[in-house]
Amino acid sequence: MWPWEHLAFAYVLYSLTMNVGFRASPSGRETIAVAVGSQFPDLVDKPLGWTVEFAETGYSIGHSIFVAPVVCLVAYAVAIRRGNRAIAGAFSIAYLSHPIADLLSQLLRDGVVDARIALWPVASPPGTDHGGFLDHLLLYLARYVYQLLAGGLTIELAVQLLLGLAVVALWLSDGAPPATDIWRFLRTRSHQ
Numbered sequence: 037m038w039p040w041e042h043l044a045f046a047y048v049l050y051s052l053t054m055n056v057g058f059r060a061s062p063s064g065r066e067t068i069a070v071a072v073g074s075q076f077p078d079l080v081d082k083p084l085g086w087t088v089e090f091a092e093t094g095y096s097i098g099h100s101i102f103v104a105p106v107v108c109l110v111a112y113a114v115a116i117r118r119g120n121r122a123i124a125g126a127f128s129i130a131y132l133s134h135p136i137a138d139l140l141s142q143l144l145r146d147g148v149v150d151a152r153i154a155l156w157p158v159a160s161p162p163g164t165d166h167g168g169f170l171d172h173l174l175l176y177l178a179r180y181v182y183q184l185l186a187g188g189l190t191i192e193l194a195v196q197l198l199l200g201l202a203v204v205a206l207w208l209s210d211g212a213p214p215a216t217d218i219w220r221f222l223r224t225r226s227h228q
Contacts, residue, residue, distance in 0.1 A: 037141045038180070039075055041196075044203040045137045046074035046130035051206055053129060064214025066126040073130030076107070086171075093161045095153040099135045102158070107131060 037045075047062075050070045054062050062070065080098030084090040097103050108128040115124035135154040143149050152159040183193070207213075 037137055038176075039078070040200075041141075042074045042078070042134055042137055043071055044200065046070050046133040048203060048206060049133050050126055050129050051210055055210075061210035062126065062213050063122070064217035065120065066122055067213040069123045069126035070130040073111075073127035074134055076127075076131050077134040093153070095138075095161050096156040099138065099154050100156040101135070101154045102156070104132060104135075 047067070047070055050066070051062055054060050054066075077098035078094070081096050082094045084096060084098075085094035090096060108124070108131065111127045111131070112121065112124040115121050115127075138153055139149050139151065142153075150161055152161045183190070187193070
């Protein structure tokens with residue numbers, strides 16, 4: 037999945053949790069925690085896999101269901117020290133959504149799920165031979181551009197665009213956090 041797809045999936049989960057469970061919209065800080073948490077597994081695993089060749093597939097420590105509880109507990113401990121447990125919840129929901137989204141993406145794309153992407157160190161997915169970080173990035177971008185050019189506006193792309201618009205609408209209905217906070221801050225600074 038692309039980073040923005042992970043962010044959208046995580047934001048929808050967190051926003052629904054807040055709106056349905058707590059009758060509140062996500063705050064700006066919580067939204068930033070969702071953004072970081074939704075990318076965290078790839079921020080750990082892709083550099084390890086593509087530069088250090090720790091796990092060539094880019095799925096290891098960060099995606100592991102065995103490591104996830106430790107990461108979530110550390111996030112909770114940090115949030116308690118800072119006096120805002122909601123941020124740990126936002127980060128944890130987004131972090132846990134990442135491997136789930138990867139598995140769902142496999143299922144929708146290939147019709148099968150290779151759970152090994154979330155089972156490090158017990159199991160590791162098969163390696164790739166696409167080279168380093170830049171090679172992987174270019175390969176993924178080339179696939180995306182090819183899909184756009186070869187298929188034009190396919191049903192899959194149309195659905196992705198509609199889902200993207202729905203996520204933006206949800207974000208706007210939540211008050212556009214943290215953009216609203218930044219805008220307020222800039223306006224008060226300009227009036228001083």
